Amino acid sequence: MSQISLTFPDGNSRNYDKGVTPAEVAESISKSLSKKAISAIVDGKHWDMQWPIAADSSIAINTLADDEAALELIRHDLAHIMARAVQEIWPDVKVTIGPVIDNGWYYDFDRAEPFTPEDLGAIEKKMKEIINKRDPVTTEIWERDRAVKYYEANNEPYKVELIEAIPGDEPLRMYWHGHWQDLCRGPHLQHTGQVPADAFKLMSVAGAYWRGDSDRAMLQRIYGVAFQNKEKLRAYLNMLEEAAKRDHRKLGREMDLFHMQEEAPGQIFWHPNGWRIYTTLQDYMRRQQTKGGYVEVNTPQVVDRKLWEASGHWDKYQEHMFIVEVDEEHAREKAVNALKPMNCPCHVQIFNQGLKSYRNLPLRMAEFGSCNRYEPSGALHGIMRVRGFTQDDAHIFCREDQIEDETRRFIDFLSEIYRDLGFEDFKVKFSDRPETRAGSDDVWDKSENALKAATTAAGCEFELNPGEGAFYGPKLEFVLTDAIGRDWQCGTLQVDFVLPERLDATYIGADGGKHRPVMLHRAVLGSFERFIGILIEEHAGKLPFWLAPRQVVVASIVSEADEYVHEVVDALTTAGVRAEADIRNEKINFKVREHSLGKVPVILAIGHREVEDRTVTVRRLGEKQTSVTSLTEIVSALAKEATPPDLL
C-alpha cells in the first residue's frame, strides 16, 4: 500500500498508509491523545476522526480544549442527540435540519402537537441519558437511491427533499449516533460521551418555515445553547440576564422616555425625556447635514396612489401601506391616497420642478421624513421596528461618474457621526440584486459594480449579503447590534437607476441635451426611533452627557437650601445645561437612589455647607465618590460637557 506524509503543527512529519484516519494517527501518537481527540484539521479543513486521508497533508488533532473546533462539534452533536431524543420520546416526529448557530444550535421538527416547556425538560433528560451511554458515532457514504429509499421507508419526506437538493456529484454522508441515523455533512465527535452533559440548555421553541419559505409548512424549532463546561454556560446565561436589563423597552419605562399602547400599535408616544433625546439628535443631524452640503426639504404625508403606481411601490408594497380613502366633493369615485411609506418619490417631484442643469449636480436633498408603513404585526419590536417613524433620509441626484465620490463622501460622513454617537465598530453589508426587481440586468450590473467599486475605493470592508438588495438597486447596509446581539440595519446607501427613469427625472448636460440623473438613497441613523433604541441599549441607558435627557438634578438636603438650589438650576439652565431641582421632602439617600435609577449623569447635592460656601457637591452616576466644587466652576465645566461633539 502506498504511503502519504502527514505534517504536524510542530513541523515534524511522519509517513502513514494512504487512507489512514485521524483516529489511527492519534492512536499512533499516544493512547491518551486518541481518547481525548475530537476531530482534526487536515489541510485547513475540519476533519472527522473517521474520515480517511488520501494525500500528503498537514494535520492537527483537536481536543475539547480547542475552542473553535470543540464548540462546533459539541453543538453539532447536540443537535443530533436532541433529534434522537425527540424521536425516542415521540417516534412519529419527522426530522428536518439542525445547524449550529451562535452560542448553540437549533433543530426543526414536524410534529402535530406543539412542544411544551415541560417537553423541553423531558428532552433534556433524555439527551443526558444518551450522552451517558457514550454511544459511538459512526459514518458511511451512501448511494443516493439507497438513501432516498431508506428515508421514504422511514416516512421522512423532508430528508428526501434535502437529498434531492444536494448536487448529484456530491457524496451523501450518513451518521449514526448509536442506533439513530441522520444525513449529515459532518464532522462529528467520536462518541456521544464527549459532549459535556452539564454545559447545555434547551432555551425555547418557536415556529419556523420549512426552507425559510412562508408558503411552506410551519415547523417547530427548538433552540439550545452549549459550551465546553458548566461555568461557560452559566456565564452565558448570566450575560443574557444582564442584557435583558439593557432592553430599551424596559429602560424606556424606567427613564420615562416613551410609551406605546394598544390604540396605536407600532407607534410611539414620546414623553418629555425621550423627546429631548430625539430633538437633541435631530439638531445634531441637521447641523451635520448642513455642513455636509445637503439642502433640507419637507414633503406631503398623504399622496395620491398615482404617484406610488408610477414609482412602482404600489405594485410591490400596497399591502404594507396605510391607505386613505376620501370622498372628494364633485368626484364620482373615492380618491385613494396612501400615507407616504418613504420619501423618494416626493423628492423626485421637487427635483422635477424647473429644469436642472448638470451644474446643479450633485444635488443632496435631505428630509427628516415622517413615514408610515403597515408593518406585519409579528415584525413590530419596541421602538426599533414600528409603523410610524422618521428617517434621516436624503437623496443625492448625481451623474454616473459622481457615484464613487459621493459614496466615499457618505461613508466618511456616516463614520464621523457614528463615532460621535459612540459606535466605533459597525458591520457593513453589501446586498445585491433580489429575485423580484425593477430594471434590466444591464442596469443592475452597472449599479452593483459602481457601488462595490466606490465602497472598496473608500477603504470600507463589507460582507456580502446576496439577494437582499432593494427592488430598485443594490444597497450598502450599516448594521448595529442590540443588547442581546440582534442585528439592525441603521445606515444605508442605495444606488438607483430605476426611479429617475420611472418618474422621469432629467437634467440638462454640458452638451445641452437631456440626461438621467442617478439617485443615491441614503440614511445615516436610518430612523430616529430605531437608532434611539439602539443608543439606549448600547449605553444601558447611561447616555453620553450631551444626549442625556436630564443632565443634572440639583437636590436639596435641607429645605433651607431650596432658594440656592433654584439659583444653581437657573445658572445651569442659562449656560445651556438641562438641569432640574429636587427639593422634595425626602432624604438625600432617597434622591440619590431615585435619580441614579433614572440614569441622571450628575447629581448636585446642596446642604447648609454648600449654601454658605456657594459650592455644590458633585456625584457622578455610577461613582460613590463625591467632590466639592464652586458654583462658577461647575457651571462652566458642565456647560462644556453639554456641548454636542460637533460644536466642540
Place this chain on the structure above:
RNA sequence: GCUGCUGUAGCUCAGAGGUAGAGCACUCCCUUGGUAAGGGAGAGGUCGAGAGUUCAAUUCUCUCCAGCAGCACCA
C-alpha cells in the same frame, strides 16, 4: 402574516367557578435627614375586548385586540 406563549392597580407580580391581593409608585400627615429606599395613614382595578357554557365567569370555551420569542417580511 405564521407557530407558540402571555394579558389582574401606574410598575413588578400573587390568586381562585361564588364579582380581588402584595410590594413599589401615588395623595396626606409626621420627620430637615449628608450620598442607592425614614415612619404612619389613605386612595386606587368593568381582572385586554366581545360572545358562549353555567344559578353564578375575572377564572372554563370560542372569536378578536395587544404584547413577548422565533420564522417570514423590512421600499
